[in-house]
Amino acid sequence: GESVGLHLPTLSVQEGDNSIINCAYSNSASDYFIWYKQESGKGPQFIIDIRSNMDKRQGQRVTVLLNKTVKHLSLQIAATQPGDSAVYFCAEAHPPGNQFYFGTGTSLTVIP
């Protein structure tokens, strides 16, 4: 349903520090997960994905960790830069249909 009454979680980090954004997903049948970045006034943009047969996946400056036991997903951004400031969403997909269900998002602000 709608996120009435919920506030967008926020995270502020100093430029150059590492950032960790967390996400709890709801469906134990979910087998595919994606992290998206949404900058102000733009649509969500793919960052990195991971399938449920993996625990960790690394990209350029980003790492996604998946803990299926506690249904938890995290996105680690190394050496955070001002351009990383955005809202980050995790999304889960599961059969049938493999539609994506998005989390509430986390607003990351990088302090120069």
Added chain:
Amino acid sequence: DTAVSQTPKYLVTQMGNDKSIKCEQNLGHDTMYWYKQDSKKFLKIMFSYNNKELIINETVPNRFSPKSPDKAHLNLHINSLELGDSAVYFCASSQPGVGTDTQYFGPGTRLTVL
């Protein structure tokens, strides 16, 4: 080249009107989607559609209807607009089964109902 495009970018209209938002993708994807993002950034899927199947989120009012003239287009028609329809609407597309199921999003259409 813009992969997924939407028009208009902004839409301001009166309650009770009927409006459409257009979406086009030049990625050759088979599946397209419409999402609604509310003021708190919550992103909810409304429809997914390919040339075989329309999947409707059961919470979406039937005033909303997707129309697909061809594989590259999925337009969103909204009848009898209500104040609560004010939101940003995103179109997306994907090609499931080619390594990733990632969706590519358009820039969004900000709808304001007065």
